[in-house]
Amino acid sequence: MRLRWFGLVMICIGLAACVPSPGEQTAAGDEAAIRAVLAAQVAAWNRGDIPGFLKGYENSAETTFIGSSIAHGYEPILERYEKAYADKAQMGTLTFGELSVRLLPTSAGVVEYAVVTGRFHLERTAKGAATKDDGVFSLVWRKSAEGWKIVLDHTGAC
Numbered sequence: 001m002r003l004r005w006f007g008l009v010m011i012c013i014g015l016a017a018c019v020p021s022p023g024e025q026t027a028a029g030d031e032a033a034i035r036a037v038l039a040a041q042v043a044a045w046n047r048g049d050i051p052g053f054l055k056g057y058e059n060s061a062e063t064t065f066i067g068s069s070i071a072h073g074y075e076p077i078l079e080r081y082e083k084a085y086a087d088k089a090q091m092g093t094l095t096f097g098e099l100s101v102r103l104l105p106t107s108a109g110v111v112e113y114a115v116v117t118g119r120f121h122l123e124r125t126a127k128g129a130a131t132k133d134d135g136v137f138s139l140v141w142r143k144s145a146e147g148w149k150i151v152l153d154h155t156g157a158c
Helices: 002-018 022-046 050-056 074-084
Strands: 064-066 070-072 093-105 111-123 134-144 147-157
Touching: 022 050, 022 093, 022 111, 022 147, 050 074, 070 074
Parallel strands: 064 147
Antiparallel strands: 064 070, 093 111, 111 134, 134 147
16 A cells, blocks of 8 residues: 555656646746737738737837837827738738747746747738838737736847
8 A cells, every 4th residue: 555655656756747837837838929910910910910910019108119219109009000001912911030029027036027029020912101121129918917018129231
């Protein structure tokens, strides 16, 4: 009986060693959630849906976009995109590359913010007001009841 009990305990210990800790599970889930928002943004962009693309941004007066100029607030950012990309031909097909997601835990280990860096590429025939097809970006994300949302977007063309 003792031998069976010992074997059962050893199996449980072995299984426990294979299960990620709650912090690791949360980190993986947070990164996956951010990557899912980015994938949804690419899908919205590629169907010509700027409001759908902007769903990845926090709808706040404090949300900021930094490019060739600075826009504060969700509505001005939406207007900037709609002016720069007047139609689907100007939007083209978007891809992201070299994505890096870095979660920023507090001293208590709680993750509320993240930084994402990467590259973008637009494959298109019409350029309109937006003249660059390639660039880099850094995004600051905040986790809220609505999920992960971009609060600061710094995008520059190469």
